[in-house]
Amino acid sequence: MRYEITKKFKFEAGHRVWKQNLMAGKGAKLMGNEIPPNPCLNIHGHSYKLEVTVGSDTLNEQEMVIDFYHIKAALKDLIDNQIDHSFIIDKNDPLYPKFKEDFGFLKLFIVDFCPTAEAIAKFIYEFLEKKLEEAGLLEDIKIVSITVWETETGKATYKGEK
Numbered sequence: 001m002r003y004e005i006t007k008k009f010k011f012e013a014g015h016r017v018w019k020q021n022l023m024a025g026k027g028a029k030l031m032g033n034e035i036p037p038n039p040c041l042n043i044h045g046h047s048y049k050l051e052v053t054v055g056s057d058t059l060n061e062q063e064m065v066i067d068f069y070h071i072k073a074a075l076k077d078l079i080d081n082q083i084d085h086s087f088i089i090d091k092n093d094p095l096y097p098k099f100k101e102d103f104g105f106l107k108l109f110i111v112d113f114c115p116t117a118e119a120i121a122k123f124i125y126e127f128l129e130k131k132l133e134e135a136g137l138l139e140d141i142k143i144v145s146i147t148v149w150e151t152e153t154g155k156a157t158y159k160g161e162k
């Protein structure tokens with residue numbers, strides 16, 4: 001694509017990576033003999049940063065891929081009203097029933113995946129793709145990538161299926 005634009009967002013949210021198991025998985029052999037804790041099983045929060053990059057081969061009559069305002073508009077309700085200051089919880093998390101019962105009055109953002117940065121990036125990609133499709137813009141405007149910064153040092157990027 002000839003042109004790409006990026007809009008940044010931020011939101012505060014809590015989560016727990018209930019699937020974290022540092023003794024298993026692809027990276028386990030990279031460790032020494034120490035037995036690590038799985039710190040992300042704990043409930044904790046992040047000041048998330050989000051980078052949304054979309055692109056097009058052509059510019060519109062205003063010399064833009066799309067106005068940043070419209071990218072903000074597409075994501076405003078999701079980010080500002082639904083996710084910001086929520087606790088992101090996977091409905092498959094074994095603690096979910098307890099959470100729903102005891103803390104259902106708090107702002108829970110209920111998802112169907114373990115809320116890693118990778119999975120949140122994919123979720124936001126698919127949300128925005130649906131918005132673009134509903135607006136009939138998908139032919140013209142492609143999502144290049146969605147990047148979720150979980151900490152100052154850790155980010156994940158999702159680029160879609162292609």
Ligand SMILES: Nc1nc2c(c(=O)[nH]1)N=C([C@H](O)[C@H](O)COP(=O)(O)OP(=O)(O)OP(=O)(O)O)CN2
Binds near residue numbers: 017118150151
């Ligand atoms: N591939 C992924 N690994 C981890 C994720 C993730 O989303 N994708 N998430 C976590 C935790 O949520 C954790 O809070 C962040 O972990 P980490 O980057 O290790 O955090 P630190 O603050 O300890 O980072 P330092 O740079 O060492 O201070 C874990 N892993």
